[in-house]
Amino acid sequence: LAAERSNVLGAVSMEKPTAFSDASTYNNFYEFGLDKDEPAREAQRLRTRPWTVQVDGECLKPQTFGIEDLLKLAPMEERIYRLRCVEGWSMVIPWIGYSLSALLKKVEPTGKAKFVEFTTLADREQMPGLRSGVLDWPYREGLRLDEALHPLTLLSFGMYGELLPKQNGAPLRLVVPWKYGFKSAKSLVRIRLTERQPATSWNTSAPREYGFFSNVNPQVNHPRWSQASERRIGEDGLFSKRRPTLMFNGYAEQVGQLYTGLDLKRWF
């Protein structure tokens, strides 16, 4: 998948990318099983063509895009983002895609649009994990409209120079690098502009543990563990030290202004 280096500020980390073999075998994708190694095996049955994404809600031009159209909608950029999982581990991943704002502008959001809701595929036939009642399927995520329009918010189609592996959210996924990984919903089928804050899967399942914002924040701990540090996957083997977690996962300079005046302890 051809792509140019991104010019977006903060979009190209100089850190050493995580090995592809780690990034494609250590995955949380509950639709394909709860263990980290299950998606790499079970997701292979996912059919990624044909694929459509319905974009609707508070906009003037709601439409359904085919995956082929989406691949051509805007120039592909390579972005090297840190990914921080809420569980306390992190990776550095070279994604390919373009800013979500390019797609949202096509449907012309109305003045009423304040939030964006993302819905991912939930097909019992292709996804064995749906039999477990861990979450209320389909998996749903959400962003405030200004977060969704931020240039760092990526609609990704590939990683490491290739199309996305199925376990990493093929054929297209969201990547929001300053939020915990679960906000970056995989295998999207619907993007809806809304007036009210949408219900999200993890927030519905455990509101005390997972807030709507879920910005990476070393000062706000998960109720059951500390978020002050993280383990970088693949770094120096078994005895590597955990590294300190950075505010907004190190993207404070780019996204900090989105949250001025917001009490991040309350709106975690």
Next chain:
Amino acid sequence: MWLVTAAFTHRLGANPAEALIRGLGDWTIRGLVLTLAITPLRVQFHQPALLRFRRLLGVWTFVYATLHLLAYAWLDMGLDLLDIVGDIAKRPFILVGMLSFGLLLPLAATSFNAAVRRLGGKRWQTLHRVVYLIPFAACLHFWWMRAGKQNFADPFFYSALFALALGWRVWRRFKKRPG
């Protein structure tokens, strides 16, 4: 031992520290299940010879528990005592894990023949009844750890085995009572 070699030869996947800590925890709870299963199996299937494995299994349970605790303290906490104390205060499931280990300690410390002699059989046996408490702490530790993913299949499996092993003892006691 496979776990430890695998950890050093990069066969534990992307997060070897986590895999090692969890793997050692799995073997600890398996050891505990087997130790507590000896008496029911021995009596129910009339296999008195099984008794000689009980202490060995108990000691192995303790060895795995120690490695599990060490791996956590070293790989997750960098052997920083303050961090560990902070973590115990922060995460109840760590506290319960520590409690399980604390309960194992006196049993392991008195598992030598000399200790049995010094305590006297009766007192030794009373002390070692503490083992019946450990499954409760160990299972709580395991359930709580999995609460994030609500992935309870494994803790349920081991809890069921413990319930069988302990339930059998309760059943025996009631059965023995005269009408």
